[in-house]
Amino acid sequence: MARLKKKNIIIYIVIGIILFIAVAPIAWMVISSFKSRVDIISYPPKFIFSPVLENYARILARETLLRSIKNSLTVVLASLSLGFIFGVPTAYVFARLSFRGNADLRFFVLTLRFMPPVAVVIPFFILWLRLRLLDRVPSLVVTYLLITISVMIWLTIECFKRVPIEYEEAALLEGCTQFQIFYKIALPITLPSLLGMTIFTFILIWNEFFLAFVLTSSRAITMPVASAAFAVVGMEVPWGQICASITLLSIPPFILAYFFSKFLPYFFKVR
Amino acid sequence: MTKKQFFLVFFIPTFSILFFLAFYPLSNAIYLSLYDWDLRSPAPMRFIGLQNYQRMFADPRFINSLKVSLSWLGITVGGSILLGVILAPIIKEYTKGKFRSFCLFLFIIPAVLPRIGAAYMWRLMYSPSIGVINYFLNFIGIGPIRFLDNPSFAIFSVAIIDIWQWGFLVTALTMILLEDVPREAIEAGLMEGANKWQLYRYIIFPIIIPVFLPILFIKMMESLRTFDFIFVLTAGGPGIATETLDMYAYWQGIGTAGRVSYASSMSIFMLLITIVIMSIIWKTLAKWRD
Numbered sequence: 188m189a190r191l192k193k194k195n196i197i198i199y200i201v202i203g204i205i206l207f208i209a210v211a212p213i214a215w216m217v218i219s220s221f222k223s224r225v226d227i228i229s230y231p232p233k234f235i236f237s238p239v240l241e242n243y244a245r246i247l248a249r250e251t252l253l254r255s256i257k258n259s260l261t262v263v264l265a266s267l268s269l270g271f272i273f274g275v276p277t278a279y280v281f282a283r284l285s286f287r288g289n290a291d292l293r294f295f296v297l298t299l300r301f302m303p304p305v306a307v308v309i310p311f312f313i314l315w316l317r318l319r320l321l322d323r324v325p326s327l328v329v330t331y332l333l334i335t336i337s338v339m340i341w342l343t344i345e346c347f348k349r350v351p352i353e354y355e356e357a358a359l360l361e362g363c364t365q366f367q368i369f370y371k372i373a374l375p376i377t378l379p380s381l382l383g384m385t386i387f388t389f390i391l392i393w394n395e396f397f398l399a400f401v402l403t404s405s406r407a408i409t410m411p412v413a414s415a416a417f418a419v420v421g422m423e424v425p426w427g428q429i430c431a432s433i434t435l436l437s438i439p440p441f442i443l444a445y446f447f448s449k450f451l452p453y454f455f456k457v458r
Numbered sequence: 459m460t461k462k463q464f465f466l467v468f469f470i471p472t473f474s475i476l477f478f479l480a481f482y483p484l485s486n487a488i489y490l491s492l493y494d495w496d497l498r499s500p501a502p503m504r505f506i507g508l509q510n511y512q513r514m515f516a517d518p519r520f521i522n523s524l525k526v527s528l529s530w531l532g533i534t535v536g537g538s539i540l541l542g543v544i545l546a547p548i549i550k551e552y553t554k555g556k557f558r559s560f561c562l563f564l565f566i567i568p569a570v571l572p573r574i575g576a577a578y579m580w581r582l583m584y585s586p587s588i589g590v591i592n593y594f595l596n597f598i599g600i601g602p603i604r605f606l607d608n609p610s611f612a613i614f615s616v617a618i619i620d621i622w623q624w625g626f627l628v629t630a631l632t633m634i635l636l637e638d639v640p641r642e643a644i645e646a647g648l649m650e651g652a653n654k655w656q657l658y659r660y661i662i663f664p665i666i667i668p669v670f671l672p673i674l675f676i677k678m679m680e681s682l683r684t685f686d687f688i689f690v691l692t693a694g695g696p697g698i699a700t701e702t703l704d705m706y707a708y709w710q711g712i713g714t715a716g717r718v719s720y721a722s723s724m725s726i727f728m729l730l731i732t733i734v735i736m737s738i739i740w741k742t743l744a745k746w747r748d
Binding site for chain 2: 201209216300303308369414441
């Protein structure tokens with residue numbers, strides 16, 4: 188019995204270390220964002236220090252960062268709603284209507300998500316440049332539709348397939364049109380999964396760096412790009428400000444992660 | 459509204475948009491790749507056929523980036539999957555209830571962190587002069603290690619961050635799959651006298667593998683396209699030791715050189731590899747489902 192306990196204690200220490208490794212880097216980033224310039228570059232690293240808000244004050248005084256927050260919110264909301272409007276009914280078509288090429292088109296949708304960003308970004312860079320739309324929010328949103336529509340279609344097909352077909356058949360007998368079946372039956376039943384899917388897409392777009400980095404520079408700059416820009420401002424890397432902007436950038440995904448963890452089981456079913 | 463009308467009203471517009479968004483860049487990239495064009499030079503576009511592709515395979519830097527991309531793929535996919543497969547059963551066996559959901563939540567946290575944020579965070583921690591990792595290594599008499607400046611292991615230093623994000627996510631997903639294994643199957647195994655290892659090896663893993671494989675494939679596709687980490691941590695350096703395909707194509711096309719046509723031929727090449735790998739995956743999955 189005592190031996191068993193001893194083994195358990197070792198296991199719990201191991202689990203503790205694993206959890207520490209998962210979270211400590213993030214904690215270190217948040218802690219560093221409250222350090223003064225001197226504290227952050229001192230060695231050995233300071234674990235006890237007097238927290239200051241100067242990093243946050245500095246970055247929030249920058250017009251670029253404020254604009255990037257506004258842009259990021261606009262871009263995410265616009266590309267999510269457009270993705271939803273175009274993606275979700277299409278997913279329903281894939282799930283419920285049989286037509287020639289259904290499987291091939293589904294594969295096509297999946298490939299879109301995995302197109303190498305470099306292959307996408309160079310032609311779009313030239314297109315938006317020619318149309319004088321480079322570094323504009325609408326052009327970034329249109330480019331992101333490639334990701335949002337395809338991801339939303341892909342994640343939603345399975346959800347619609349799980350709606351009991353009997354419900355829809357009953358509605359059809361009652362004289363409902365196809366749109367009413369979709370809107371009044373399939374949509375409400377799949378709502379929890381749809382929320383999970385929307386959260387996932389939100390995080391995907393909110394965090395997107397490469398496309399935004401190439402397609403925006405100042406007017407339409409998004410938050411990840413603005414955060415990365417701090418590093419090249421001066422000679423010395425302003426670690427405090429970088430940590431502060433990254434902490435701000437991470438707040439929405441962290442909040443959503445909680446809900447995301449609740450919705451995850453909907454998407455992974457063994458049975 | 460009939461089925462047909464529904465199809466016309468919703469499906470057609472969506473696919474018009476998707477076809478444009480997919481084939482516009484695709485056809486343009488193919489078109490550009492057949493020309494010689496430099497954004498920085500006033501010279502007009504010149505048709506050169508497949509010369510960009512020939513040049514690519516004679517370019518040692520391109521061959522290097524191909525090798526770097528492949529090792530990046532191997533290290534990050536192998537590392538994340540291994541971490542997930544080892545950790546998930548441990549957590550599953552020794553935790554329960556609220557504490558287990560708490561672990562699950564903590565494992566998802568690194569994955570939702572913006573990659574650009576993770577990159578800067580780790581760059582600060584890796585720092586040989588002020589980094590907290592070297593501070594701890596100092597206690598056990600190691601270091602300071604210049605994690606990102608050493609050509610032989612810089613790629614591993616960067617890959618660790620990817621494994622930190624993805625490995626824990628794979629752990630979380632695998633935990634969810636383990637929860638879902640039918641009790642009867644486990645009990646049947648226990649009746650036959652299987653030990654823990656045998657139980658996982660012969661009963662539980664075969665049950666979850668059809669759902670686990672897609673996770674593996676998604677991770678593979680994600681690893682094929684990685685820019686953020688390399689860009690922030692090493693920018694392809696030291697030298698070209700960590701220069702992946704996207705990184706090289708980026709430098710050539712947009713970064714400094716402005717050779718969009720050469721970069722386009724590289725991106726078309728990447729696209730071809732991606733499509734080939736995806737088709738193989740698609741076929742494999744279809745087989746597994748049957």
